[in-house]
Amino acid sequence: MATDDEIKQSWKRLGASGKEADAAVQLYRQAEREGRLAGISALEAELSSDAAIQSALDTFGWGRRNKTSLITMRALLREIVRVAREKSAR
Numbered sequence: 001m002a003t004d005d006e007i008k009q010s011w012k013r014l015g016a017s018g019k020e021a022d023a024a025v026q027l028y029r030q031a032e033r034e035g036r037l038a039g040i041s042a043l044e045a046e047l048s049s050d051a052a053i054q055s056a057l058d059t060f061g062w063g064r065r066n067k068t069s070l071i072t073m074r075a076l077l078r079e080i081v082r083v084a085r086e087k088s089a090r
Helices: 004-017 023-033 037-047 050-059 067-089
Strands: none
Touching: 023 037, 023 067, 050 067
């Protein structure tokens, strides 16, 4: 399993290689311009909830009764959101 530092380094490399904002960053920027950031944040909270992630893992047959998979996926989603927010602020 990748450590937090390895995940962050991967995101830095991905961010450095892309010249245009990715879809998540564009979504945050557009929501902020239109005053809908609170709605996006509420959706993000719902999608990153334990129940939503567990349901997604079960749908694909991954992580059944495996708390480590749930924790890893949730951490990954939080990191994606954090990176998107940082990039949208630029």
